[in-house]
Amino acid sequence: MAEIKDPENTIVMETTKGKVVIELMPDVAPAHVARIKELSREGFYDNVVFHRVIDGFMAQTGDPTGTGTGGSDKPDLEAEFSNVSHARGTCSMARTQNPNSANSQFFICFEDAPWLNKQYSIWGQVIEGMDNVDKIKRGEPVRDPDSIVSMRVAADL
Incomplete structure (x- = not known):
């Protein structure tokens, strides 16, 4: 069991496959962390499917339509690219070709994905699950998706 050091900056995600605990990185991507926490507190992500899951790469979720084209009703975010690497367990925002188009969709890397570095806003790291x-x-798309x-937010549990 992972130790939760900062409950206000930790996400507890229950999935159809089990619990996943994500440590947030407010020092790396403050606006993206704020958005993830805001949407989590609103229950936005509840019952949202993993619509795009590529073996050896990543699992993507966060689209209430389940199609990969949807998002929240909140404005898109300015990119917060960093020197943090896309490694196994990294949580990063999905976006269109426009770097400032991240909204609610995100992905979790199954493996290291260095080609994504400095092109997507990393906001967290899986510490358990x-x-x-x-x-x-x-x-792509997933049939009968998880x-x-x-x-x-762990502080609210």
């Missing part, structure tokens, strides 16, 4: 992330059904059951 990567074994559960590894169990998420693969596909989903986020609930996603909460």
Whole structure:
């Protein structure tokens, strides 16, 4: 069991495959961390599917339509690219070709993905439950996809 050092900057995500604990990085991407916490507190991510899951790469979620084209009703975020590397367990925002288009969709890396470095805004790191992330059904789109059951800020639990 991972030690939660800062409950206000930790996400507890219950998925159909089990619990995933994510340590947030407010020092790296403050606006993106604020958005993830805001949407989590609103229950936005509850019952949202993992719509795009590529073996050896990443699992993507955060689209309430489940199609990969949706987002929240909040404005898109300015990019917060950093020197943090996309490694196994990294949580990063999905976006369109426009670097300032991240909104609610995000992905969790299954493996290191250095080609994404400095092109996507990293906001967290899985500290517990990567074994559960590894169990998420693969596909583009996924047939009968796994989903986020609930996603909460640890301080609120």
